[in-house]
Ligand SMILES: NC(=O)C1=CN([C@@H]2O[C@H](COP(=O)(O)OP(=O)(O)OC[C@H]3O[C@@H](n4cnc5c(N)ncnc54)[C@H](OP(=O)(O)O)[C@@H]3O)[C@@H](O)[C@H]2O)C=CC1
């Protein structure tokens with residue numbers, strides 16, 4: 001029957017594209033369980049198409065409703081439901097495409113069950129990457145990147161020795177406001193911020209791209225996944241998002257992974273790894289048609305959020321938990337039009353300044369710091 005897949009965040013941008021891949025390869029992949037948040041209409045469509053064993057929704061009342069409509073399927077809910085989907089379904093692979101650090105505990109529980117993790121949910125790796133990687137090593141579980149840059153790095157690293165890496169070069173599109181000065185960002189709107197030049201993604205990550213926090217989270221994610229020092233991770237502006245990232249080796253060779261901006265490629269690679277599968281109707285890269293690719297040095301003053309993220313990564317301990325939780329809270333406030341675009345960076349910086357760092361935190365400490373940081377960011381805008 002192929003690999004048994006469980007999927008967190010099935011109604012999101014990555015979740016729906018994961019379903020496309022499963023649909024394209026019915027003999028290779030079988031969806032056995034999935035979670036959603038609040039989108040019950042989309043959940044019904046998925047339940048009507050795929051024959052799953054378990055579904056999790058965010059709210060208890062939605063679970064009760066769906067259980068009546070689908071009596072043969074186990075319907076669970078809340079944070080416990082996410083763990084149920086991730087870890088108690090005997091899946092071969094968990095695709096973690098939920099949004100935010102709520103993905104941490106389900107990931108750890110799935111690892112304990114020996115389930116391979118295909119991870120899009122970068123907030124989990126930023127908030128507690130050390131716990132995820134320690135558990136993966138302990139239970140001998142592969143962590144396969146889905147994020148396009150990390151999939152590119154993973155592919156470029158294939159068969160190479162880490163000791164021979166000179167640096168990772170992570171590309172950044174520049175996001176929705178890449179042609180504006182910082183001064184011009186004072187009065188930008190949510191609608192403008194949600195207009196990413198190259199990718200169609202969920203709202204939170206699109207705002208993260210606009211502030212450049214997405215690249216900051218990705219630098220930390222790369223440090224966690226590939227165990228490369230922050231000194232050896234470079235960010236390069238590349239408008240076209242065609243080169244998804246590259247590795248420079250000691251002998252000065254650079255290996256890059258290229259492709260059209262389509263998340264189904266890294267999603268499929270994480271599912272089919274170590275094999276590659278056909279993508280029959282996909283748009284192929286035509287460099288002659290594109291003609292030129294552009295590159296530009298990163299400006300850390302213009303993109304202050306990137307600097308904050310690298311500072312947090314270098315500090316380590318609970319500082320990356322604070323960075324992530326403050327960012328999640330601030331972006332949510334911006335999307336609700338409660339703060340301005342530039343206040344996102346300000347709130348994160350304040351949360352970091354006010355935090356007393358704890359080194360090598362355990363899970364309880366991480367969860368406590370995450371929740372306290374969200375509360376303190378809320379209080380900053382009252
Ligand atoms: N989109 C992209 O191209 C990329 C995304 N990523 C990462 O992948 C992750 C998902 O991103 P994306 O798909 O864009 O996000 P979306 O906002 O599109 O989707 C998020 C998914 O998570 C669900 N969800 C949100 N909050 C909760 C919660 N508290 N409990 C349970 N479920 C919840 C949503 O449910 P519902 O909608 O039903 O409420 C939805 O299914 C993020 O970590 C992002 O950084 C990484 C690389 C690229």
Ligand SMILES: CC(=O)[C@@H](O)[C@H](O)COP(=O)(O)O
Pocket residue numbers: 147148149171172173174175199205208209210214215263
């Ligand atoms: C598709 C993907 O992986 C996103 O994280 C993407 O990288 C966002 O683009 P920028 O952050 O480079 O604008």
Ligand SMILES: [Mn+2]
Pocket residue numbers: 147148149218
């Ligand atoms: Mn990315």
